[in-house]
Amino acid sequence: MNNSQAISFDIAANAPSADTVIIVTTQVYENYGAHDWDGVGSCPQYWKPKGGSTFVVRGTSNTTVARFAVEMRHGIDNESFREFVIGVHEVPAEDLELEDWRWSFVPHTNIVLA
Numbered sequence: 001m002n003n004s005q006a007i008s009f010d011i012a013a014n015a016p017s018a019d020t021v022i023i024v025t026t027q028v029y030e031n032y033g034a035h036d037w038d039g040v041g042s043c044p045q046y047w048k049p050k051g052g053s054t055f056v057v058r059g060t061s062n063t064t065v066a067r068f069a070v071e072m073r074h075g076i077d078n079e080s081f082r083e084f085v086i087g088v089h090e091v092p093a094e095d096l097e098l099e100d101w102r103w104s105f106v107p108h109t110n111i112v113l114a
Contacts, residue, residue: 022057022066025087026074034080043079052086056110063088 028051033044053074057066067088076083 024055024070026052029082
């Protein structure tokens with residue numbers, strides 16, 4: 001599952017770098033208490049971790065910009081489901097390309113900042 005999505009916004013620090021890519025990982029939590037909630041009163045809280053996602057961000061060397069792009073596009077926080085960033089890592093592009101065959105086994109989404 002290899003998707004590409006373009007996100008466009010104007011931030012001065014968004015300087016593309018061919019030398020690095022940024023790997024952003026997220027954690028998903030599901031609130032099992034919300035399944036039995038009737039919508040009245042406070043939602044019961046029984047959060048359980050459910051995995052996460054890996055995003056390969058290209059087009060910036062700024063980890064804050066990469067994190068923001070993933071949070072704006074994929075961050076969710078409601079009564080029954082949460083997904084938020086837990087890790088941001090700058091990786092030399094050649095390391096990712098050398099290991100490209102391994103990425104075919106890791107579900108991830110490519111994000112290209114324009």
